[in-house]
Amino acid sequence: MKDIKNLQKQAEAMTPPEHRGVMGGFRQMRDGVAQANEMLGSMQAEGQKAQHLMANGQVASATITAVRDTGMTINDNPTVELDLAVSLNGTEPYAVTHRQTISRIAIPSFQPGATVPVRVDPSDRTSLMIG
Known part of the structure; x- marks a missing residue:
């Protein structure tokens, strides 16, 4: 006691x-x-941002140049910070840092050197979504 x-x-x-x-x-x-x-x-x-980008975003590709763990998780899936080199309409690639929650199962696909499809906001080239 x-x-x-x-x-x-x-x-x-x-x-x-x-x-x-x-x-x-x-x-x-x-x-x-x-x-x-x-x-x-x-x-x-x-x-809402995802819906906007799906409807209005420009299709592009991005090469992952770096991946950092933020220490946050949502439903046991990590939120990561990705450094991307975005290629839009054949222009010179430009750098963007993007934060996103990724399924633990998909993590092997998000490694430096991998290319992922993105949708880029036409009014703000740094605003994008992967997929």
Whole structure:
């Protein structure tokens, strides 16, 4: 029992004052809901961007020059940062850094030197989607 009391004291000492008690629990819940809403808004914006690029994007190809792990995952799939050399309409390739969540199964296809199809926003050549 003494160990449990010590653990409770340690947990309380580690909990910020604003998250203690009933009101702290509500604040913590409010913060969690705000984070979830932000994430949903971001996902909705990404979905709208993808729809726009599928309808209006220029078809191009890109060569992956570098891949970096961001440390983030969505449904156990890593979000990576890709350095790309984009070739659009036979013009000289230009560099773009693109962040995207990739299926763990598809990771072997996203290695430096690989070429992937992309759709490029005609009004912003740095805005693109892979696929």
